[in-house]
Amino acid sequence: MKSRNTYPYIYFFEEPNVVFVYEIQGDDYLTAAELSHQGEWETYEVTDSFEEFNHEEHRPLEGRGYFISQSHVNFMAGKINELIRKQRKGAYSLEKNGPVHLVFSASTAGALKVGLERPKTVITFQDYFSIGPVWKLDKKSGQAYRHEWMNDNINLEQDEYELENNFTKALLEIEDIPEGVPIYIWTANNGNEQTGLRFFLHLLKNKTNQVFVVNTTDLFEQWMDAKDERLYSSILHPNELRLIFEKTKSANPLTREERMILKKEWEILVQSKEVLHLWKNGKVTSVTDDYFDALIIEVINELHKKQKKKDFIRTGRVIGEALHRMEEIVGDFYLEYRIRHLIYNGVLEIKGVPRSMRHYSVKLPD
Numbered sequence: 001m002k003s004r005n006t007y008p009y010i011y012f013f014e015e016p017n018v019v020f021v022y023e024i025q026g027d028d029y030l031t032a033a034e035l036s037h038q039g040e041w042e043t044y045e046v047t048d049s050f051e052e053f054n055h056e057e058h059r060p061l062e063g064r065g066y067f068i069s070q071s072h073v074n075f076m077a078g079k080i081n082e083l084i085r086k087q088r089k090g091a092y093s094l095e096k097n098g099p100v101h102l103v104f105s106a107s108t109a110g111a112l113k114v115g116l117e118r119p120k121t122v123i124t125f126q127d128y129f130s131i132g133p134v135w136k137l138d139k140k141s142g143q144a145y146r147h148e149w150m151n152d153n154i155n156l157e158q159d160e161y162e163l164e165n166n167f168t169k170a171l172l173e174i175e176d177i178p179e180g181v182p183i184y185i186w187t188a189n190n191g192n193e194q195t196g197l198r199f200f201l202h203l204l205k206n207k208t209n210q211v212f213v214v215n216t217t218d219l220f221e222q223w224m225d226a227k228d229e230r231l232y233s234s235i236l237h238p239n240e241l242r243l244i245f246e247k248t249k250s251a252n253p254l255t256r257e258e259r260m261i262l263k264k265e266w267e268i269l270v271q272s273k274e275v276l277h278l279w280k281n282g283k284v285t286s287v288t289d290d291y292f293d294a295l296i297i298e299v300i301n302e303l304h305k306k307q308k309k310k311d312f313i314r315t316g317r318v319i320g321e322a323l324h325r326m327e328e329i330v331g332d333f334y335l336e337y338r339i340r341h342l343i344y345n346g347v348l349e350i351k352g353v354p355r356s357m358r359h360y361s362v363k364l365p366d
Contacts, residue, residue: 001072002050003079010083012076013050018043018066021055022080027088029172031165032070032077039080070161077165081172092178097121099182102174104129104196107234108186108241115238116245123173126166128154129199130191131334135273138202142270143167149275154333155356174203182210184248186241188233189217190328191277194284198266201259210253219244231328278328292330293338295322297347300364312351312361315339319357332357 002013008024023040030038042060046053068076098119103109109124132150136142147164150156156163177183185200187193197213204211216233223243236244254262265284269277274286299321304310319335336357342348343362352360 001075003076004051005079005083007083007087009055010080011050011053011055012072012079013046014066014068014072017046019046019050019053019055020066020068020076021060022076024080024084024087027084027091029081029084029169030077031162031169032073033162033165035073035077035080074161074165078168081169085172085176088176092121092176092181094181095119097181099184100177102183102185102200103233104186104193105234108236111234111236111238111241112186115240115242123170124166125170125196125200127163127196128192128331128333129195130277130328130330131275133273133275134195134199134269134277136270137199138270153275153337155336155354156333171203174200177204177207177209179208182212182253183207184212184214184245186214186216186233188215188231189279190231191279191284191330193233194279195269195277198262198269198284201254201262202266205259205263211259212248212251212253214244214248216241216244219247223247276330276334278330290338290341292322292326292335293342295325296335296338296342297364299325300348300362304364310363310366312349312363314361315354315357318362 004011010022010024012020012022014020021042021044022035023042025039028038035041042055043064043066044053044055044058044060046058096119098121101112101116101120101122102125103112103122104125104127106124106126109122112120112122128150131154133146134142135145137146143164147167150163183204185197187197201211216236217231220236220240233241269284269286272286275289276287276291278285278287278291296318299318300313303313303318303321315336316332318339319332322335323329323332339348339357339362340354343350343354346365348362349365350360350362354360
């Protein structure tokens with residue numbers, strides 16, 4: 001597929017004679033999944049050369065549909081983001097865009113957008129850093145290795161390329177943060193957000209911006225003056241996040257030494273190919289992938305004891321019971337992956353098709 005552009009339009013040529021024309025209508029980076037409902041598309045057939053084609057001199061096609069491969073959709077998203085990036089350079093101002101907040105979930109991002117005063121910019125890394133390999137994640141090879149592992153093992157019930165697209169989009173947004181803008185990284189005492197904190201600081205290693213860490217677990221406990229199990233930023237209400245943020249206004253940014261310590265911890269993490277990362281004893285700890293297998297088997301065995309006759313149990317129920325007993329929740333997706341692993345190895349029997357945890361049941365062998 002060929003492309004060329006004249007902002008705000010970008011042309012994509014598909015053999016033998018079709019041109020897709022996209023009009024950029026904003027300055028936000030896009031994922032492949034967002035291309036269908038952001039911006040504006042028109043389709044043309046060309047009789048002259050693609051290099052000389054001008055859509056304003058032709059009438060767009062109507063009533064026709066075209067199949068575009070996923071690889072070409074990804075190519076389109078990449079080229080559109082390149083053009084958006086050229087337009088974004090130099091457009092950021094602290095007065096207009098405010099400080100930058102880096103978060104690890106869409107729910108936390110949404111709560112911050114509601115709870116904090118404007119102006120502000122929220123960048124969301126929609127990944128699951130407590131699960132999946134982070135080996136060489138700072139390099140293209142490591143990112144490809146992680147995305148392949150996630151697609152092969154974790155049933156996220158979303159398009160195969162969506163996680164990768166979101167990852168790439170966040171990298172672009174972080175690279176675009178200009179000098180002099182304060183950066184707030186929101187984290188909590190769990191493997192996902194603490195691993196992500198270290199990755200963020202690695203991505204920011206060449207930036208001299210002041211970086212503040214907002215630990216919602218610690219600050220919520222200080223605010224409530226009591227021990228609390230708020231282990232995830234995503235469970236906090238917008239008003240709670242606003243009050244927590246108020247506590248950071250008198251805080252000092254990370255020192256150079258503090259950033260170096262966290263950077264070195266990240267360098268240790270990326271040497272390992274372990275796929276499960278937990279927050280244990282005040283640090284991110286990589287553990288073996290079967291860490292929760294014994295808990296899963298224990299839960300199933302106890303559920304069997306409540307049955308009059310041993311029978312299959314819905315996988316969703318097993319996962320729900322297991323989540324209630326875990327000190328740190330890594331997500332139902334990971335537990336479902338481990339249940340499938342136990343099935344493949346003959347530890348569990350299955351009834352149904354493992355498309356998702358709602359579609360099959362399991363039991364221990366008789």
